[in-house]
Amino acid sequence: xxxxxxxxxxxxxxxxxxxxxxxxxxxxxxxxxxxxxxxxxxxxxxxxxxxxxxxxxxxxxxxxxxxxxxxxxxxxxxxxxxxxxxxxxxxxxxxxxxxxxxxxxxxxxxxxxxxxxxxxxxxxxxxxxxxxxxxxxxxxxxxxxxxxxxxxxxxxxxxxxxxxxxxxxxxxxxxxxxxxxxxxxxxxxxxxxxxxxxxxxxxxxxxxxxxxxxxxxxxxxxxxxxxxxxxxxxxxxxxxxxxxxxxxxxxxxxxxxxxxxxxxxxxxxxxxxxxxxxxxxxxxxxxxxxxxxxxxxxxxxxxxxxx
Amino acid sequence: xxxxxxxxxxxxxxxxxxxxxxxxxxxxxxxxxxxxxxxxxxxxxxxxxxxxxxxxxxxxxxxxxxxxxxxxxxxxxxxxxxxxxxxxxxxxxxxxxxxxxxxx
Numbered sequence: 001x002x003x004x005x006x007x008x009x010x011x012x013x014x015x016x017x018x019x020x021x022x023x024x025x026x027x028x029x030x031x032x033x034x035x036x037x038x039x040x041x042x043x044x045x046x047x048x049x050x051x052x053x054x055x056x057x058x059x060x061x062x063x064x065x066x067x068x069x070x071x072x073x074x075x076x077x078x079x080x081x082x083x084x085x086x087x088x089x090x091x092x093x094x095x096x097x098x099x100x101x102x103x104x105x106x107x108x109x110x111x112x113x114x115x116x117x118x119x120x121x122x123x124x125x126x127x128x129x130x131x132x133x134x135x136x137x138x139x140x141x142x143x144x145x146x147x148x149x150x151x152x153x154x155x156x157x158x159x160x161x162x163x164x165x166x167x168x169x170x171x172x173x174x175x176x177x178x179x180x181x182x183x184x185x186x187x188x189x190x191x192x193x194x195x196x197x198x199x200x201x202x203x204x205x206x207x208x209x210x211x212x213x214x215x216x217x218x219x220x221x222x223x224x225x226x227x228x229x230x231x232x233x234x235x236x237x238x239x240x241x242x243x244x245x246x247x248x249x250x251x252x253x254x255x256x257x258x259x260x261x262x263x264x265x266x267x268x269x270x271x272x273x274x275x276x277x278x279x280x281x282x283x284x285x286x287x288x289x290x291x292x293x294x295x296x297x298x299x300x301x302x303x304x305x306x307x
Numbered sequence: 308x309x310x311x312x313x314x315x316x317x318x319x320x321x322x323x324x325x326x327x328x329x330x331x332x333x334x335x336x337x338x339x340x341x342x343x344x345x346x347x348x349x350x351x352x353x354x355x356x357x358x359x360x361x362x363x364x365x366x367x368x369x370x371x372x373x374x375x376x377x378x379x380x381x382x383x384x385x386x387x388x389x390x391x392x393x394x395x396x397x398x399x400x401x402x403x404x405x406x407x408x409x410x411x
Contacts, residue, residue, distance in 0.1 A: 017372070064349075064373045065373075240349075261348070304348070305356055307353040
């Protein structure tokens, strides 16, 4: 397959209540690399195996949650084409000048029917993964904490899931990889890919708009998931659930919280998606198994704790 | 209790009591002792699941909480999040946490 439109989740801006403890969490514990701070006090972070200059932006605020999630598209030509496609739906589109986020080219931003702000951009400064592009070593020394490889996806909670899915498929060119339907066949959960991952973004039905469930970071193995959970034990990082396995996406996972109550995930091992496949369907009455495959019980916190 | 400095927390509606060490937050004290009565969410002041109201004139301080969960008016009425509630005396509290079900 070829990546011609939206390529991948490129950044997420997370609101934190206090920057100091947030940096200890995201840098010292997760192992993200601090690549700078702007005049607004926003701090830019990247995982070691990302090549662009940031993927996570932290903004100190009075409320926790997510400001926006941005996707990188293949070229400025594709960005223009997608901007026109989004405008054609009647959706209001905001243009944000290059440099408003340090090192990022111009972005377009729009609000989807679940209430979340989504951005597209085509250019971001290249800094590399520290290994070079000629005869590179497999990994760099000097990483800290959980040593997450890269930012992977977000799960967002809000209303109007069928409209959101229609928009992502028909306007942004995503594939639906998995869905959750209730007894009346309403779609109440959706997992969507713009690449050949099992998900690049996911949504679950929730009465309040624009809620943030988690941002997920990739690890290589179950052993690394266990080691990450050990670090959570060492530093008393609140664990929500895990280590365990998801039925949906087959990912191996730990859910935990940052010091402002925003949920994070470290995960590994989903499957490879190809666009000629049909989506997987989960019934709401099997949701326990869909989310937490081993004990097959839905935790109250999975359904209710969001920022 | 024992000789460690701390305070007795009473959950008003159910009458359950537990000990909270000086400087510890009420939610963590409850969890560490295997007790319940206050719903547990993010433990970071962000989600609002552990909303409580301090009854009467108990002394306490709070750490930073999400304004989306506790407004200034709420705070003036003793409403706060148990995960950010640090007692400075014995407290009587009432759990307000409303668990919002996300799936129909």
